[in-house]
Amino acid sequence: MYRDIVTTAKSFYRMTMVLPSFRLGCLLGTLSGRITKMAVDSLGVDGSDFQVRLDNDLTGGVLLSAVTISSYLNLRRSGFEVSALRYEDLVARPLDMCRLILEFCHLPVSLAELAVKAFDVDSQRNSRLSKSVIGHLKEPQLTTQKKTNLNKLLKKYGMPLIGEPGIIEGTISCS
Numbered sequence: 290m291y292r293d294i295v296t297t298a299k300s301f302y303r304m305t306m307v308l309p310s311f312r313l314g315c316l317l318g319t320l321s322g323r324i325t326k327m328a329v330d331s332l333g334v335d336g337s338d339f340q341v342r343l344d345n346d347l348t349g350g351v352l353l354s355a356v357t358i359s360s361y362l363n364l365r366r367s368g369f370e371v372s373a374l375r376y377e378d379l380v381a382r383p384l385d386m387c388r389l390i391l392e393f394c395h396l397p398v399s400l401a402e403l404a405v406k407a408f409d410v411d412s413q414r415n416s417r418l419s420k421s422v423i424g425h426l427k428e429p430q431l432t433t434q435k436k437t438n439l440n441k442l443l444k445k446y447g448m449p450l451i452g453e454p455g456i457i458e459g460t461i462s463c464s
Contacts, residue, residue: 291358291374294443295449295451298350299428305349318343325349329356338446344438346429348378351439355446365459366458373460383408385463393461 291297305311318324322340327351329336337357362369374391379386387401395409413419431439431451440450449455456462 301350303423303426315349336363345435
């Protein structure tokens, strides 16, 4: 599952505000791209292509999205039968999307209504990442300069630019 790139970046930023090790990593990442390379390496992915200095408070989230989507696309191109889905589609049409997901997974479509009810529960409710904890934290703003810098990064990784439809190859959709 993926989400609008700016929304993801803002959410990642808020998450770093409550997870000290992530916050430290982002602060150190402002000094050198070697930090981001090491962080991506720790995910089990070669971080050489993702050695980027975190020049603003949204870069970390954009970079995380680039790593994730790049890995997904590599799996597809290697012949794995995987598909993505957009969070925004799931929120806009939860029942229809749950039916499609269950169908894709060869599971009973009759479970779709039960699946939709699960969205009413905060899956992080008893953690530092709960909506009640990070939901009130201030998000960084997307300025023109940040947008320009982030779009350069997105272009480097062959991803949709900010302001363009962000539909990734192989996305399951109702439309």
